[in-house]
Amino acid sequence: MSIQTEWASQQMLQWCQYLLDSYAYWVKQELIPRQGTAYDQAAYLFNCPFVVVSHEMQPDPVLNYGNRAALNLWEMNWRQFTQTPSRLTAEPVKREERARMLRQAKTQGYIADYRGVRISYTGKRFFVDQAVIWNVLSSDGSAIGQGATFSVWRFL
16 A cells, blocks of 8 residues: 555544544644645645654554654654554653653643654654644544644754
8 A cells, every 4th residue: 555545544534533623622723724625634634744643542552643744754654653652752761751741641631842852763863842742532522542743853
């Protein structure tokens, strides 16, 4: 499957709607312009210049979505990215900090000022600043995952 096929699957189109709806619910603003069809919105989200990533709720969450900016930053293709436990996006010494932040977002619904060091697939370290992390809700209001977005990063 091509990368376009992956992000444009019915499952991902629905997930993108959950990401966008949940972001608007918690943050009280839209992540992207909500125009056109679910496909149009998913295409905009995938191709936007800022990073958007997510994982579902699991004991050891695995990434289930990353837009083009995220795939480029973490130096992975869609398949690699969506098979990666999200904890592996942080260096081992930073994983407890990351886990604490995810717990805080889960309790509060979202946090709007996360910053920390992340690591790409090839070992490049980068500092993320002003990240927003939010709980992803299903249409019935159940928490089904967490999303994150940021547009500020620098390589270390």
